[in-house]
Amino acid sequence: MNFSLIGALQILFKILIFPGLLFVVVIGLFLAGIDRKLVARMQKRVGPPLRQPWFDFLKLLGKETIVPHAANKAVYLAAPVIGFTGLVVMALFIPVFGYSTFSGNGDLIVLLYLLTIPAVALIIGGSASGSPYAGIGISREMVTMMSYELPLIIILLSVARKVGGSALCFSLGQIVNWQASNGCLAFHPALIPAMLAMLLVIPAEVGTQPFDVAEAETEICEGPLIEYSGAPLAVFKLNTAMKMFIMTALFTNLFFGGVSTASLIGAGIPAIALDAVIMVLICIVVTFLSMSLIHAITARFKIEHLFKFYWTVVAGLAALSLVLVWFGL
């Protein structure tokens, strides 16, 4: 009886605080702040303070929530929550190196499915709002989804083949353990093209500057988000920030999974805390390379160019890795 109570509390702690809800929200908003600051510094501006995403989030909570006449109210208000829930569940599947809440044989495949939920939530919310601009945004969001999904699958396939051999390993936990004994995948030459492809998949998944065709505020007035205001908009903005952390954390686990400190100072709470810090540091670097840098130096893609870019250049990079790995490199 007592034992199961402690177990339940532990699970609750994992879901609500670490590595679930609270951790992802705090680090996500922190990364979003860093991204804005870095872009500003690269454009020789002072830039907003690091806490700016917090201010934006709190401010939106304090605004009036308007539901347009043409909207389907229940779906319109549920969509951001669906996306948010999907992201929290996703956070539970992503290990902090050795430490994870859920782990199993196919969690990478589960993640692949969960990754579509925030994008689908955006599509549902946009279509429920009944605005024509949202309609254009939705179709663009779908094309974006199709574009980055193919390279992402090829990347995961090459990682799985490298780690599991012909058995294909789709367990993130095992991938991390394999890297701890065989060195980070980032230093295996065969996987470097896949790593570059992953760096390009992250901004499309999160929807930052050159790949934000679905939410282009200057041409289609923020697309699916056009009618949202107040708290639902705040949740959507939070979703974007959380996606930033989840995608960079996934990258860290896939390619830099071997830098866990557990083997140096022994497993335990200090090791987990240290791992979390190292992971956030790597996430900051990945945010800089994949999002801020590209954001600061490029203008927005057209949707057909985006599709072509992902299915040729990015998918090509990923496929190169897959071929190399398949020949045992």
Added chain:
Amino acid sequence: MLKNAIAKSMMRSPWIYHINTGSCNGCDIELVAVLTPRYDAERFGFKLAGTPRHADIVVISGPVTSQSKDRLIRTLAQVPEPKCVVTLGSCPQSGNVFKGSYSVEAPVENFVHVDVAIAGCTVKPEAVIAGLYKAAEILEKKREAMNK
């Protein structure tokens, strides 16, 4: 405590929506200049929003032509509370050089509540930043009034 935090962040993250009601484009350019690296209004959290639903501060430029009057009123009605209205340049205040035209409805105060009026033809970017900052302070006061 949360309500206080919300009121505080009202001032730190005002999103701007800009409506051109027939201006000569001079003031519009100056508003954009405020966001460039030289003046960088983003350090106060200012950001251009793409739709009135996301806006906190609505910036009106131009002498309000008869065609745009209804559209201006309709757009303002779509902005969620609390909101602030700022006029840019002399045109919305008096009609400026367009005064007396049959198609100009100028002073905008006649049919819209204005919180801050920035004068000049064209406005100076420094004046725009000062005016927008004042509007942000008014936003915080409005939110505090809603708390009570």
